[in-house]
Amino acid sequence: MLVGLIGYGAIGKFLAEWLERNGFEIAAILDVRGEHEKMVRSIDEFLQREMDVAVEAASQQAVKDYAEKILEAGIDLIVLSTGAFADRDFLSRVMEVCRKKGKRVYIASGAIGGLDAIFSASELIEEVVLTTRKNWRQFGRKGVIFEGSASEAAQKFPKNLNVAATLSIASGKDVKVRLVADEVEENIHEILVRGEFGEMEIRVRNKPMRENPKTSYLAALSVTRILRNLKEGLVV
Numbered sequence: 001m002l003v004g005l006i007g008y009g010a011i012g013k014f015l016a017e018w019l020e021r022n023g024f025e026i027a028a029i030l031d032v033r034g035e036h037e038k039m040v041r042s043i044d045e046f047l048q049r050e051m052d053v054a055v056e057a058a059s060q061q062a063v064k065d066y067a068e069k070i071l072e073a074g075i076d077l078i079v080l081s082t083g084a085f086a087d088r089d090f091l092s093r094v095m096e097v098c099r100k101k102g103k104r105v106y107i108a109s110g111a112i113g114g115l116d117a118i119f120s121a122s123e124l125i126e127e128v129v130l131t132t133r134k135n136w137r138q139f140g141r142k143g144v145i146f147e148g149s150a151s152e153a154a155q156k157f158p159k160n161l162n163v164a165a166t167l168s169i170a171s172g173k174d175v176k177v178r179l180v181a182d183e184v185e186e187n188i189h190e191i192l193v194r195g196e197f198g199e200m201e202i203r204v205r206n207k208p209m210r211e212n213p214k215t216s217y218l219a220a221l222s223v224t225r226i227l228r229n230l231k232e233g234l235v236v
Helices: 010-021 043-047 060-072 082-086 088-101 115-120 150-156 162-171 217-231
Strands: 002-006 025-030 053-056 076-079 105-107 125-135 143-149 176-182 188-195 198-205 212-216
Touching (some): 002 010, 010 025, 010 217, 025 043, 060 082, 076 082, 082 088, 082 150, 088 105, 105 162, 115 162, 150 176
Parallel strands (some): 002 025, 002 053, 053 076, 076 105, 125 176
Antiparallel strands (some): 125 188, 188 198
16 A cells, blocks of 8 residues: 655654555655655645555644645545644535545544544534643643633634544534643543433543654554554454
């Protein structure tokens, strides 16, 4: 399977090494910085390479800049920076291109778990609450930094939105978000889901990547799961 990577930061480098160890072929890596034998510097050059799927591991802006072009080129796309889809007009355009071209956008679960159960129950969900706890030094004070809807969080804390956006997509609800500056060394995500089906509570304490303390290992691993599912016959 031929895979293109967008972004060559901590996750991009991890994925490049993982791909080479696990029988995938890197078609191209798009980034303005870094060095790799498959590196390209423009989206046009990236799309000239033959590939089965592209993986975004860069930023929400990269999703907005490149997603439609990649899908128009007939390439499926795996997205980590799901906060880009908080822009519902943009999401609608992307979905329209998917329908027109017969392509798919795969939403990586990122720094959380339980998305399969949440998506399964989505028609019966009444409420989703996300509490994210981060080290207080990032904010210069302790306590509740933000409390409101995911759509409101999109305006005030776009860089902290990926988890909330992923939950909104999976559940079909405007997630209630609490961002707390706390005495923690790792990012913690606590998810409460209520509905006619019952109730779910999910708590994830993320270990950061050594190369970038702001990035969780689980986020990188969520992409490898999608790639394995695409390559192998058994899908979990």
